[in-house]
Amino acid sequence: xxxxxxxxxxxxxxxxxxTPRSPRVTMLLRPTTVSSTTAASVxxxxxxxxxxxxxxxxxxxxxxxxxxxxxxxxxxxGGSDLKMILSFVDSLPTGNERGLFYALDLGGxxxxxxxxxxxxRDERVIDTEVEQVSIPQDLMSGTSEELFxxxxxxxxxxxxxxxGKFVLPxxxxxxxxxTFSFPVKQTxxxxxxxxxWTKGFSVSGTPGKDIVACLNEAxxxxxxxxxxxxxxxxxxxxxxxxxxxxxxxxxAVILGTGTNACYxxxxxxxxxxxxxxxxxxxxxxxxxxxxxxxxxPLTEYDRAMDAESINxxxxxxxxxxxxxxxxxxxxxxxxxxxxxxxxxxxxVPEKLQTPFALGTPNISSMQQDTSKDLExxxxxxxxxxxxxxxxxxxxxxxxxxxTIAKRGGRLAGAGIVGILQKxxxxxxxxxxxxxxxxxxxxxLYEHYPQYKRYLKNAVAELLGxxxxxxxxxxxxxDGSGIGAALLAATNSMYEH
Ligand code: BGC
Numbered sequence: 165x166x167x168x169x170x171x172x173x174x175x176x177x178x179x180x181x182x183t184p185r186s187p188r189v190t191m192l193l194r195p196t197t198v199s200s201t202t203a204a205s206v207x208x209x210x211x212x213x214x215x216x217x218x219x220x221x222x223x224x225x226x227x228x229x230x231x232x233x234x235x236x237x238x239x240x241x242g243g244s245d246l247k248m249i250l251s252f253v254d255s256l257p258t259g260n261e262r263g264l265f266y267a268l269d270l271g272g273x274x275x276x277x278x279x280x281x282x283x284x285r286d287e288r289v290i291d292t293e294v295e296q297v298s299i300p301q302d303l304m305s306g307t308s309e310e311l312f313x314x315x316x317x318x319x320x321x322x323x324x325x326x327x328g329k330f331v332l333p334x335x336x337x338x339x340x341x342x343t344f345s346f347p348v349k350q351t352x353x354x355x356x357x358x359x360x361w362t363k364g365f366s367v368s369g370t371p372g373k374d375i376v377a378c379l380n381e382a383x384x385x386x387x388x389x390x391x392x393x394x395x396x397x398x399x400x401x402x403x404x405x406x407x408x409x410x411x412x413x414x415x416a417v418i419l420g421t422g423t424n425a426c427y428x429x430x431x432x433x434x435x436x437x438x439x440x441x442x443x444x445x446x447x448x449x450x451x452x453x454x455x456x457x458x459x460x461p462l463t464e465y466d467r468a469m470d471a472e473s474i475n476x477x478x479x480x481x482x483x484x485x486x487x488x489x490x491x492x493x494x495x496x497x498x499x500x501x502x503x504x505x506x507x508x509x510x511x512v513p514e515k516l517q518t519p520f521a522l523g524t525p526n527i528s529s530m531q532q533d534t535s536k537d538l539e540x541x542x543x544x545x546x547x548x549x550x551x552x553x554x555x556x557x558x559x560x561x562x563x564x565x566x567t568i569a570k571r572g573g574r575l576a577g578a579g580i581v582g583i584l585q586k587x588x589x590x591x592x593x594x595x596x597x598x599x600x601x602x603x604x605x606x607x608l609y610e611h612y613p614q615y616k617r618y619l620k621n622a623v624a625e626l627l628g629x630x631x632x633x634x635x636x637x638x639x640x641x642d643g644s645g646i647g648a649a650l651l652a653a654t655n656s657m658y659e660h
Contacts, residue, residue: 199556204505209563212497215463216571220625222461223578227626229458230582231589234451239435245457249450250434251400251426252353254442256407257650259285263658264332266390267648268319268379271345271398272363272421274298275315277322278645281330282653291329294645295322308369312382320386338390339656341648344375345398345422347452353655356395362454363422363488366474394651397450398605398644399426404654405647406603406640413601415583416640419576419615420606422479423486426450427583433590453579454482461571465496472519481579485572487524487608495522495549497564507557513550522548527565528612538562566614573618580619581626584635596631603640610639 230246237248262284269276275297281290297318303311323338332338346365348356351374358370370378376392383390396404403416403426415427429449431442440447457480469492470476470483483489499516501507508516515521526548533540538558545551545561553561580602588595609616624632 201507201554201556202505202560205501205507205560208497208501208505209560209567212463212465212564213567216461216567218461218571218574218578218622222459223574223581223622223626225459226575226578227582227585230453230456230579231586233456233458234583234586237451238429238433238449241436243436245455247347247359247450247452247455248434248436249348249397249452250350250437250440251396251448251450252350252440253394253396253400253404253448253651254444254446255654256404256448257647257654259288259408261650261653263653263656264326264330264338265649265652265656266319266323266338266340267343267401267645267652268315268340269343269345269398269401269645269648270315271343271644273304275318276645277319278649279322279326279330280646280649282650289646292646293325293330303367304364305366306368308367308373308378309382311367311370312378313385316379316382316386316388319383319390320388323388323390336658339393339652339658340390341394341396341401341650341652342376342379342392343396343398343401343644343648345418345424345644347455348375348395348397350395350450353394354392360475360478362475362479362482364474391657393657394648394655396644396648396651397424397426399424400448400450401644401647401651402426402603402605402640403428403448403647404651405643405645406601406638408646408650410601412599412636413603413640414587414595415580415600416603416605417576417580417609418606418644419486419604419609419619421486421488421608423454423482423576423606423608424451425453425579425583427587429587430590451583454479454486456481456579460484460575463493465493465500469493469496481575485576485579487606489524490568490572490608491522491524491527492520493568494527494561494564495520497568498522498549498551498561501560501564502551507560508551508553515548515550524608525611527569528615530562531565531569531612531614533562569612569615570618573612573615574622577619577622578626580637581623584627596627597634599634599636601636601638603638605640605643 233244233246236244237246261282264281267278278294280292283290347359350356355374355376358375376395398418399416406413417425426448502512526544530541530544541558542553545553
């Protein structure tokens with residue numbers, strides 16, 4: 165088990181790539197640069213680029229479909245691909261929160277625990293400590309009990325180290341927010357049933373169960389006295405964390421291993437909402453947009469990857485735009501180029517044929533290589549996939565990476581515009597035309613500069629210069645960890 169403690173750290177999500185160098189300008193493979201190495205791969209690239217194309221009409225269609233699916237999902241459960249889950253978070257942090265609160269964050273290959281001492285409006289965040297533990301691969305497909313025992317034990321060890329500026333008033337139980345980044349049918353602010361696993365998790369015995377109960381049982385086995393006062397999706401926690409510093413945050417988007425978005429909705433715009441009272445008249449909706457599928461420009465590589473995945477036909481938007489999959493799509497294209505175009509010579513190494521051998525951090529790093537002979541591209545390719553490449557082959561590889569990152573970033577941008585569009589239509593002119601912040605988190609967004617640029621360009625192209633000047637797309641520095649702790653404070657059983 166590897167752990168590291170970061171004091172007062174910003175959120176760390178599971179997708180990482182080495183510190184990027186300055187973004188490189190994409191090299192176009194002009195006919196003059198076509199060599200015998202790449203000649204047979206050029207038609208494969210051309211077809212890929214055509215199939216992945218995202219001109220404005222395609223993006224507009226995606227944004228419209230996203231807005232329509234949001235409405236249908238708000239009208240009735242099962243009304244569309246988008247689950248539009250009620251978060252039971254009706255009030256966001258105000259800045260007045262005080263006391264010691266914990267947060268657990270389970271959502272990718274890493275699990276994080278955090279504690280924070282909140283000092284109210286004047287002192288804000290007095291101190292924060294974070295520990296990150298990587299989840300052993302076998303636990304991601306083991307039993308529910310094994311996974312939750314692992315989490316509770318890491319938490320118990322972390323609690324034992326509490327001291328310094330962290331103070332729990334006598335007679336109180338510790339309270340935690342639980343960020344659980346999978347589709348959950350929330351039944352109250354502190355309970356919810358797991359609908360299904362995503363992102364490669366296939367733990368048995370959890371779907372259909374209340375995951376707070378699973379955690380409580382495991383904490384009991386560890387003898388840990390801790391109350392889960394808020395169960396939240398990572399998007400919701402990110403929105404809460406960002407809102408603590410900025411009142412105009414209305415949307416939060418995660419682009420990491422997986423992807424999702426949430427936003428602030430008026431209760432009267434939710435026909436399926438029955439018997440739920442909100443004093444603010446607003447509530448946060450977790451869209452689960454990873455399941456969106458209408459109008460996506462998909463390729464044969466996407467379809468093959470989906471068919472071989474553990475959840476075929478599901479999470480298609482996620483499989484097209486998120487960190488878990490971009491590297492794998494590129495690898496599949498490279499296999500085709502190697503097999504039918506001999507891009508890397510006669511031999512196709514077994515490593516290249518291994519699913520997920522090429523990660524999204526790899527393709528991001530390759531796109532940051534500004535050297536003349538693309539040395540870093542060559543060594544990443546060799547280390548990850550075992551191929552030997554010459555300069556022409558490397559240029560071809562970078563083109564493939566760029567094509568897949570461009571489609572992903574632009575589609576994510578169109579998704580954001582779909583949400584803004586829906587909010588604008590309902591508020592009749594109140595949303596557009598004033599400052600509105602979209603809080604972003606996740607390693608893909610943070611560490612892939614080209615992807616981020618493509619996303620922002622797509623938003624600007626769709627909204628036009630005037631409207632897009634009011635939309636601030638901002639990396640949420642405190643992220644979902646602190647957001648979950650803040651929501652634990654907002655929903656504390658004690659007065660604060
Ligand atoms: C999950 C979401 C989560 C997103 C980002 C998706 O796979 O379904 O609940 O918010 O990943 O972590």
